[in-house]
Amino acid sequence: MNNMKNKPQTITEKILAAHSGKKEVSPGDFILADIDLALGNDITAPLSIKKIRELNEQKVFDTRKIALVPDHFTPNKDIASAEQCKTLREFARKFQIEHYYEVGKVGVEHALLPEEGLVLPGELIVGADSHTCTYGALGAFSTGVGSTDLAFAMLTGKIWLRVPESIKVIFYGNLKPWVSAKDIILFLISKLGVNGANYKSLEISGEAIGNISIEGRLTICNMAIEAGAKNGIIAPDDKTRQFIDQVNTRKRPFVLYYSDKEAEYERILEFDAGKIEPLVAFPHLPSNVQKVKDSTHIKIDQVVIGSCTNGRIEDLKIAAEILRGKKVHPEVRLIIIPATQKIYLEALTKGWLEIFVEAGGVVSPPTCGPCLGGHMGILARGERCVATTNRNFIGRMGHPESEVYLASPAVAAASAIKGRIAHPEEV
Amino acid sequence: MKGKAHKFGDNISTDLIAPGKYFHLRNNLEELAKHVMEDADPEFVKKLTPGDFIVAGENFGCGSSREHAPRIIKIAGVSAVLAKSFARIFFRNSINIGLLLIECNTDEISSGDEIEINLEKGIVINISRNTEIPFIPPPPFMQEISESGGLVEYVKKKKRLE
Secondary structure: OOOOOOOOOOHHHHHHHHOOOOOOOOOOOEEEEEOOEEEEEOOOHHHHHHHHHHOOOOOOOOOOOEEEEOOOOOOOOOHHHHHHHHHHHHHHHHOOOOEEOOOOOOOOHHHHHHHOOOOOOOOEEEEOOHHHHHHHHHOOEEEEOOHHHHHHHHHHOEEEEEOOOEEEEEEEOOOOOOOOHHHHHHHHHHHHOOOOOOOOEEEEEOHHHHOOOHHHHHHHHHHHHHHOOOEEEOOOOHHHHHHHHHHOOOOOOOOOOOOOOOOOOOEEEEEEHHHOOOEEEOOOOOOOEEEHHHOOOOEOOEEEEOHHHHOOHHHHHHHHHHHOOOOOOOOOEEEEOOOOHHHHHHHHHOOHHHHHHHHOOEEOOOOOHHHHOOOOOOEOOOOEEEEOOOOOOOOOOEOOOOEEEEOOHHHHHHHHHHOEOOOHHHO | OEEEEEEOOOOOEHHHHOOHHHHHHOOOHHHHHHHOOOOOOOOHHHHOOOOOEEEEOOOEOEOOOOOHHHHHHHHOOOOEEEEOOEOHHHHHHHHHHOOEEEEOOOOOOOOOOEEEEEOOOOEEEEOOOOEEEEOOOOOHHHHHHHHHOOHHHHHHHHHHHO
């Protein structure tokens, strides 16, 4: 990308310009951009499909560039969910949508799509799900939109966007033991506040991020929305290339974009990652962050390890390492949710599922499940849960008087053993 | 545009606006609308007269991308939401479905206040307190979508003009 004549641009600006036929874009510009993929799930896509039916449209813009992932209430929780999924299934068949995932193949969308090679660096992805910002971890621009946007995107291949200002975040140094990607993003949200990056692009960089795996980077970008961000993005590197080599079985071409050195940022924030400790977000905001070691008085009723934030291989691996040969506290229900079938299978063959069951945990099929108060682990009045999920708003996992504490898989596993919020060092 | 204010605080999430526990009604927005804002104020729907306003603090509509949230606010008869700031997906969803959002200082508005919105002048008039609050009207591109009744209607209109 040698555009010496152009004004210096951020990675986000470059991707948006390339997708709207422009040489350059500036924050505040409204653009109509071409998308590489439109994503919908069993909650959001039915509203889009209804719109498409009302318009009496007979075809989508590209049958290969739409992904329909019924992951929220599957396996079907009730009749209403079954009807929703049926709507998706029938639409997918009629419109010949290539990437429709039936139960047995389906996984939590933001874990599934990177695994399937459907999201690549430099691409522009929109999804009717707020955590679509996850794919920024691969150097793509991806953002959450609504059902009307999705209908429009499926029909036209386009999305209207306001070009966001960018905030650059640099994490220097190296992480301490037991500190993970989840702690980095909780730390950042606590510094920014839940709307500190509203409408903005969060460009996350630095030595500590370079040392984090792709899975960890997916965790970080996944929660950019919890600071209000339009997208989270991490510049691609060797780890990105290696990951893409593995998953890009369709050999689709892609472009690596990097921010120019003189690119303009609204703010630049710098942090020493070596000072971050294991953290937990208290109810009822993801920004309400405390140190785990100051939170060990909080007794709990349930632990959930899973979700689009932390339901991947590394997450289950560390949970298994901590739970090996241990027992879940008698007053705690431990629910483990591998995010995709591939992850489930790997956890099975590596013997981790055996560890979870022997410890007294239960393993769920891939689903968003309890994260959004859907099913598979809803909380009663007054109950407390440590979850590796992404939101702890009032009523998020069940009763409005229940409480969700957000933490890393290591902290969640340690807490399951102790029956209270616990530091992994304790077990 | 005139009506009564119903005041809420900061960070009203889509989980509060459209609670997950009623998601069995998500195919039936008219029914779901009977529970709008229920976890924030169980009496809200009872107190609401069509044409009234939701008034809130910072970051209204944070959280999930569920378009059910702005849609059921509109179906319930709320004519506009006034807040200090809006979360971005809620913001774009509201534009796309034609729900009016006003970003302004809401400190001087309380529940029960009679308010009027003048879109041309960009002012919120608090009739009960005899005060005026200025706001910056949304950019023309967004206004055009809103005035068409939403993105789909906007596109239809554009197609007709082509």
